[in-house]
Amino acid sequence: MGVGVGLTALRQGVILGSTALRRRLLVTLEVNNKDRAYEWFLAWLAHNSTTVSQQRVTGRWFRSHQLSVETAVEQRNNGSSSAVFRLVAGPGTHWFRYRGAWMQMKRERETRAMQLMSGTPWETVSLTTLSRDRDLFPRLLAEARDLAMKNQEGKLVIRTAWGIEWKPFGQPRQKRPLHSVVLHAGVGEKIEQDVRAFLQRRQWYADRGIPYRRGYLLYGPPGSGKTSYIQALAGALSYDICLLNLSERGLTDDKLIHLFSNAPERSFILIEDVDAAFNRRVQTSEDGYQSAVTFSGFLNALDGVASGEERIVFMTTNHIDNLDPALIRPGRVDLRVLVDDASPSQVRTLFTRFYGGSEDIPPEDVARLAQELEVLTANEMRSGRRISMAALQGLFIRNGAKEAVESCQDLFVKR
Ligand SMILES: Nc1ncnc2c1ncn2[C@@H]1O[C@H](COP(=O)(O)OP(=O)(O)OP(=O)(O)O)[C@@H](O)[C@H]1O
Numbered sequence: 001m002g003v004g005v006g007l008t009a010l011r012q013g014v015i016l017g018s019t020a021l022r023r024r025l026l027v028t029l030e031v032n033n034k035d036r037a038y039e040w041f042l043a044w045l046a047h048n049s050t051t052v053s054q055q056r057v058t059g060r061w062f063r064s065h066q067l068s069v070e071t072a073v074e075q076r077n078n079g080s081s082s083a084v085f086r087l088v089a090g091p092g093t094h095w096f097r098y099r100g101a102w103m104q105m106k107r108e109r110e111t112r113a114m115q116l117m118s119g120t121p122w123e124t125v126s127l128t129t130l131s132r133d134r135d136l137f138p139r140l141l142a143e144a145r146d147l148a149m150k151n152q153e154g155k156l157v158i159r160t161a162w163g164i165e166w167k168p169f170g171q172p173r174q175k176r177p178l179h180s181v182v183l184h185a186g187v188g189e190k191i192e193q194d195v196r197a198f199l200q201r202r203q204w205y206a207d208r209g210i211p212y213r214r215g216y217l218l219y220g221p222p223g224s225g226k227t228s229y230i231q232a233l234a235g236a237l238s239y240d241i242c243l244l245n246l247s248e249r250g251l252t253d254d255k256l257i258h259l260f261s262n263a264p265e266r267s268f269i270l271i272e273d274v275d276a277a278f279n280r281r282v283q284t285s286e287d288g289y290q291s292a293v294t295f296s297g298f299l300n301a302l303d304g305v306a307s308g309e310e311r312i313v314f315m316t317t318n319h320i321d322n323l324d325p326a327l328i329r330p331g332r333v334d335l336r337v338l339v340d341d342a343s344p345s346q347v348r349t350l351f352t353r354f355y356g357g358s359e360d361i362p363p364e365d366v367a368r369l370a371q372e373l374e375v376l377t378a379n380e381m382r383s384g385r386r387i388s389m390a391a392l393q394g395l396f397i398r399n400g401a402k403e404a405v406e407s408c409q410d411l412f413v414k415r
Pocket residue numbers: 180181182183220221222223224225226227228229272316317318389390391393
């Protein structure tokens with residue numbers, strides 16, 4: 001009996017001793033997938049381990065037998081894109097070395113409970129290392145963050161709503177230069193100046209207790225450059241775009257309010273074709289699905305709770321007349337801008353941008369043809385026929401300069 005008691009005490013002692021030793025010697029950092037650092041860390045790990053395209057299954061210093069695949073679409077410099085498979089550490093225990101220190105990484109997935117709104121499982125990554133190496137954690141996370149930021153540098157990030165969260169939609173895209181969207185003289189400048197002025201007046205709004213937000217409505221016929229301009233402007237200001245689709249299944253008034261108030265910093269909320277969303281105060285999608293978002297719920301989300309948080313909302317529509325006056329009253333829409341079909345000078349500028357500087361055609365010919373096209377557009381407009389910038393772009397892509405001018409007339413339509 002004495003031996004038995006002795007052994008039990010010894011076992012307890014060993015357990016307590018090892019726990020105490022572990023507590024003193026080891027330090028653990030937990031990152032869960034609610035936090036942005038989670039994605040950064042996994043991407044950093046994938047970056048430092050392996051890609052299938054390189055025909056290596058284990059990386060220089062990261063070895064694991066439990067991998068999961070993450071497929072990403074990568075854009076090449078020539079504009080084409082291809083799918084790349086990154087093998088990341090799957091759920092389980094892994095070991096890696098970081099700046100000379102061994103780290104244990106445990107990735108755990110909670111399969112029973114899901115995140116209520118997004119429906120994704122909870123996940124946690126626990127990093128354990130020796131206590132003396134604890135300072136490496138902030139460095140590692142900072143490295144992961146910098147890598148994520150570097151991948152986005154000079155790019156435009158588009159996010160869409162995922163439950164009540166905003167998640168990146170595809171890979172960051174190449175920014176479109178603002179001058180590549182050719183609008184009628186002064187139109188682009190007016191919007192840009194307004195946004196820039198707004199961004200400099202945070203204190204002015206705060207002093208007067210006015211919610212720091214601004215709404216823009218760009219209206220006009222299809223293919224006139226509304227969306228392209230908003231995206232180019234976001235790129236020029238280093239802002240992201242949060243694309244909101246009001247007819248999305250599962251979207252409710254509550255979620256909408258949450259999404260509006262939790263848009264990431266430095267981002268525009270973009271709602272396209274807002275007329276299609278609420279032209280009869282009922283939100284119906286093409287297949288007849290009626291969204292749970294109500295018109296008043298949408299107005300409430302736009303108004304939000306008065307706060308110092310910056311919010312810039314862009315809406316686009318082809319039919320401003322179909323919009324409810326309540327939606328476009330000042331405070332909800334502060335600046336309305338008509339982005340119209342091509343004007344003669346726009347046609348001329350777009351033509352020169354397309355064909356100028358090419359070795360196939362002398363500059364004087366470009367200038368002459370551009371002039372011809374400008375006159376043609378002016379004449380067509382006098383007889384009530386218009387052409388969209390999108391149609392012109394298509395024409396210029398398909399044809400050489402001379403052919404484009406010759407066949408342009410057929411594309412004008414009565415409006
Ligand atoms: N003003 C413009 N300058 C240069 N390209 C343009 C212009 N307008 C349209 N385009 C081209 O036409 C295509 C469609 O443009 P975009 O989607 O911006 O039009 P939109 O006005 O938003 O149309 P919709 O009202 O149908 O949403 C894009 O590929 C864009 O490059």
